[in-house]
Amino acid sequence: MSPKEFLKAYWKIMLLVLFVSVSLYALFVPGGLLADDTLAGDGGLEGEEDEQEVGEGWTNLVYGLTLDGGTRLTAPVVGSTAEDLEIDPNDQTEIEQTLYSELDLDTADATVRYDEESGLATAEIFTDNVSDADFAAALQEAGVDATEDNIRDGVTQTTRDDIIETISLRINEAGLSGASVSQADVGGQFFIVIEVPDMSPTELRELIEQRGVVEVVAHHPDDDGGQQNDTVLVQEDFATIGTASFNDQSGDYVPVTITEERAPGFQDDMNDFGFTTTGAGQCAFEDDGADGQNYCLLTVVDGEVVDSHSMSPDLGANMNQGTWVQDPQFQMLTPTQQDAQQLSVNLRAGALPAPLDFNSGQTFTLDPALGDQFKLYSLFVGILAVLSVSGMIYLRYADARVAVPMIVTGLAEVVILLGFAAAIRMPIDLSHIAGFIAVVGTGFDDLIIIADEVMSEGDVNSRRVFQSRFRKAFWVIGVAAATTIVAMSPLAILSLGDLRGFAIITILGVLVGVLVTRPAYGDILRYLMTER
Amino acid sequence: MGYFEIPEIDYTRYTNRQLVAVPLAVLAVALMILGGWYLVFGTPVVLGIEFAGGSELTVETSTDRADIPDAFEEEPESVQANQAEDNQYILQFASDDQQALTEQAESNLEPAGEASIVQSATSTSASFGAALQQTALFGVAFAFIGMSLIAFIAFRTFVPSIAIVISAFSDIVIPLAFMNLAGIPLTLGTVAALLLLIGYSVDSDILLNNHILRRSGDFYESTHRAMRTGVTMTVTSMVAMLVMATSAWFFGIGLLTNIGLILFVGLAADLMNTYMLNLSLLRWYKFRGVSR
Numbered sequence: 001m002s003p004k005e006f007l008k009a010y011w012k013i014m015l016l017v018l019f020v021s022v023s024l025y026a027l028f029v030p031g032g033l034l035a036d037d038t039l040a041g042d043g044g045l046e047g048e049e050d051e052q053e054v055g056e057g058w059t060n061l062v063y064g065l066t067l068d069g070g071t072r073l074t075a076p077v078v079g080s081t082a083e084d085l086e087i088d089p090n091d092q093t094e095i096e097q098t099l100y101s102e103l104d105l106d107t108a109d110a111t112v113r114y115d116e117e118s119g120l121a122t123a124e125i126f127t128d129n130v131s132d133a134d135f136a137a138a139l140q141e142a143g144v145d146a147t148e149d150n151i152r153d154g155v156t157q158t159t160r161d162d163i164i165e166t167i168s169l170r171i172n173e174a175g176l177s178g179a180s181v182s183q184a185d186v187g188g189q190f191f192i193v194i195e196v197p198d199m200s201p202t203e204l205r206e207l208i209e210q211r212g213v214v215e216v217v218a219h220h221p222d223d224d225g226g227q228q229n230d231t232v233l234v235q236e237d238f239a240t241i242g243t244a245s246f247n248d249q250s251g252d253y254v255p256v257t258i259t260e261e262r263a264p265g266f267q268d269d270m271n272d273f274g275f276t277t278t279g280a281g282q283c284a285f286e287d288d289g290a291d292g293q294n295y296c297l298l299t300v301v302d303g304e305v306v307d308s309h310s311m312s313p314d315l316g317a318n319m320n321q322g323t324w325v326q327d328p329q330f331q332m333l334t335p336t337q338q339d340a341q342q343l344s345v346n347l348r349a350g351a352l353p354a355p356l357d358f359n360s361g362q363t364f365t366l367d368p369a370l371g372d373q374f375k376l377y378s379l380f381v382g383i384l385a386v387l388s389v390s391g392m393i394y395l396r397y398a399d400a401r402v403a404v405p406m407i408v409t410g411l412a413e414v415v416i417l418l419g420f421a422a423a424i425r426m427p428i429d430l431s432h433i434a435g436f437i438a439v440v441g442t443g444f445d446d447l448i449i450i451a452d453e454v455m456s457e458g459d460v461n462s463r464r465v466f467q468s469r470f471r472k473a474f475w476v477i478g479v480a481a482a483t484t485i486v487a488m489s490p491l492a493i494l495s496l497g498d499l500r501g502f503a504i505i506t507i508l509g510v511l512v513g514v515l516v517t518r519p520a521y522g523d524i525l526r527y528l529m530t531e532r
Numbered sequence: 533m534g535y536f537e538i539p540e541i542d543y544t545r546y547t548n549r550q551l552v553a554v555p556l557a558v559l560a561v562a563l564m565i566l567g568g569w570y571l572v573f574g575t576p577v578v579l580g581i582e583f584a585g586g587s588e589l590t591v592e593t594s595t596d597r598a599d600i601p602d603a604f605e606e607e608p609e610s611v612q613a614n615q616a617e618d619n620q621y622i623l624q625f626a627s628d629d630q631q632a633l634t635e636q637a638e639s640n641l642e643p644a645g646e647a648s649i650v651q652s653a654t655s656t657s658a659s660f661g662a663a664l665q666q667t668a669l670f671g672v673a674f675a676f677i678g679m680s681l682i683a684f685i686a687f688r689t690f691v692p693s694i695a696i697v698i699s700a701f702s703d704i705v706i707p708l709a710f711m712n713l714a715g716i717p718l719t720l721g722t723v724a725a726l727l728l729l730i731g732y733s734v735d736s737d738i739l740l741n742n743h744i745l746r747r748s749g750d751f752y753e754s755t756h757r758a759m760r761t762g763v764t765m766t767v768t769s770m771v772a773m774l775v776m777a778t779s780a781w782f783f784g785i786g787l788l789t790n791i792g793l794i795l796f797v798g799l800a801a802d803l804m805n806t807y808m809l810n811l812s813l814l815r816w817y818k819f820r821g822v823s824r
């Protein structure tokens with residue numbers, strides 16, 4: 001047989017060899033198939049995962065939380081939404097204000113969004129303390145035609161997207177890589193899912209729990225010998241935000257610049273309130289004796305005063321002369337380095353649009369040591385399962401011509417799947433391993449069907465006999481494969497946590513089996529049975 | 533051929549009624565167990581903490597097993613030692629306050645060497661569990677309906693198709709009842725196992741239907757040939773699952789243990805259902821068709 005004929009006759013085997021070689025390359029050659037970023041991943045920020053993972057261990061496999069350790073928080077967003085509201089787009093702010101006053105809401109706890117396309121608006125409040133009836137009543141007070149029927153639990157997709165973005169930014173700002181933030185629809189309710197390696201649930205909650213609404217408030221004497229507060233800067237007024245810094249003169253601080261739009265107004269406010277003249281250096285916040293003489297700039301986070309400072313004489317002089325606007329920057333001082341870090345993160349990431357309800361979700365955390373233990377042990381379990389199946393097959397057929405190729409083909413299926421997982425950097429979890437074992441199981445089932453069918457009714461003499469028998473066997477395998485894929489497909493789509501990986505691997509395995517390995521096994525058998 | 537052969541069963545000795553009686557009786561018992569569970573406990577199956585809400589902690593500690601419950605304000609629902617690792621225990625609680633439980637574990641349990649005390653912790657709130665349960669139920673229902681549709685499309689006749697569907701149903705219900713008796717709770721992992729059973733179960737049913745309906749030859753001859761392949765398949769998978777269940781149990785990997793165990797029981801049920809229930813339905817269909 002010429003090489004060309006050989007290739008034509010046994011291209012399925014060649015294809016299997018090719019798949020296995022590519023998979024082995026993807027698995028074991030450092031750097032793998034795709035040296036840079038990820039193709040896989042279920043949304044969120046996963047890009048940075050690789051830099052950390054690649055190079056660990058002796059394969060290119062990437063492990064998920066259940067095998068590598070880490071923390072996953074799943075929590076719904078607090079709030080309710082009134083939908084399909086007909087409003088005049090110009091009234092947006094006014095309606096928001098009415099909601100704040102009617103419902104006695106905290107800062108940032110209400111949002112009205114107008115959708116240009118549909119011409120309808122949504123109003124959201126981010127608290128659980130207001131009943132639907134009160135919410136509807138407040139909307140009516142604002143002149144919006146709304147009833148309790150318009151109101152549902154949860155928030156809008158836009159808000160959830162904002163939340164995901166803010167949390168991602170915060171985690172990145174905190175210097176953690178390999179994190180992912182996404183949303184999941186479980187039983188008709190949306191949950192935010194946050195996964196972070198190397199962090200305890202308590203640390204992660206601390207990072208996320210804060211709404212992070214930062215304001216700068218001018219605390220200055222009123223006309224009657226008391227003190228009065230005016231908000232002078234909010235989040236949007238900051239143009240650039242530096243990282244936490246330190247110098248001997250100021251201590252810990254965050255350097256910021258103010259936007260062109262706000263800088264003149266801020267300078268005027270400071271001059272009008274007297275901060276730049278009499279008030280410079282005069283701050284004794286919460287000292288009752290100093291009432292009427294205090295000139296403090298308060299850093300307020302989530303409505304709580306976290307720090308107070310006077311205006312430095314230099315900066316004051318600068319503002320007083322009106323030259324500050326040309327280079328509108330200053331230092332926001334903080335008591336400790338940690339506070340500076342937190343302030344910088346809050347300013348950069350922006351406020352969390354709505355709080356998360358950590359008591360109505362799920363918390364999962366795994367120590368990396370236990371993850372390693374699982375990795376090793378599940379490898380053992382897998383090897384034992386494969387050995388026992390191989391043993392059974394050999395006992396059943398007692399014919400190395402049938403059994404050995406069967407075992408080799410079955411293993412090839414696992415290698416291809418692992419290679420695929422490594423190539424697309426799919427994070428392997430414990431549930432994936434269960435999927436691998438399931439694939440080995442169905443894979444061997446199908447190989448048994450092929451072998452029995454091909455060898456039924458005596459020896460295979462001609463290629464035509466072989467083909468017809470193989471086709472018969474393949475019908476059964478095809479229907480069975482279709483069933484497994486249909487049975488598993490809802491799980492691959494639904495947000496059922498662990499089950500998703502399991503279902504994806506099982507479906508992929510069935511596909512690889514039907515398209516690549518089982519036809520190849522047929523050819524191997526044909527070669528062994530007919531060519532002598 | 534081979535060190536073991538699939539025995540040839542002389543089906544002519546039994547009537548259809550006799551053959552059907554056994555699997556139907558087992559199915560009835562299984563359904564009664566599930567029904568009884570529902571009447572007594574309010575749910576037909578034991579729900580794991582993922583669905584019912586609660587916490588599971590894996591701790592590594594040198595504290596004696598008997599003294600572990602004292603470390604917590606709330607009595608653990610169960611304490612289970614890992615066979616493969618000394619000093620490692622899996623604790624379950626009804627509370628979903630992961631923070632409090634972790635704190636109590638860390639302050640009241642003695643560390644074993646360098647390892648951190650709390651190796652792993654999962655807490656699920658009851659509401660999230662309920663939502664998860666609903667989604668899982670939807671997934672299983674969808675999978676079952678999809679499987680039934682494919683069975684009907686593949687065979688395009690009522691009796692053989694419905695035989696597959698009934699067998700698959702029974703293959704799921706029997707392990708569910710077994711789970712109740714063995715104290716295995718329903719978790720995401722066990723739901724996955726039940727879904728896999730749909731796939732495995734259909735394999736052998738389709739094989740049998742295919743041999744009997746789409747091949748020429750004597751009914752019993754076809755049956756025997758289908759059995760030789762089918763029983764080999766199922767028994768091989770059963771061995772794999774039993775090995776997986778026992779080794780995973782030894783190594784303390786609960787997810788794999790449960791999946792293996794349920795598949796083992798389900799595959800055993802499948803042997804019975806395929807070669808007694810499905811087979812007699814097919815025989816009735818085939819011979820009634822001939823005599824008419």
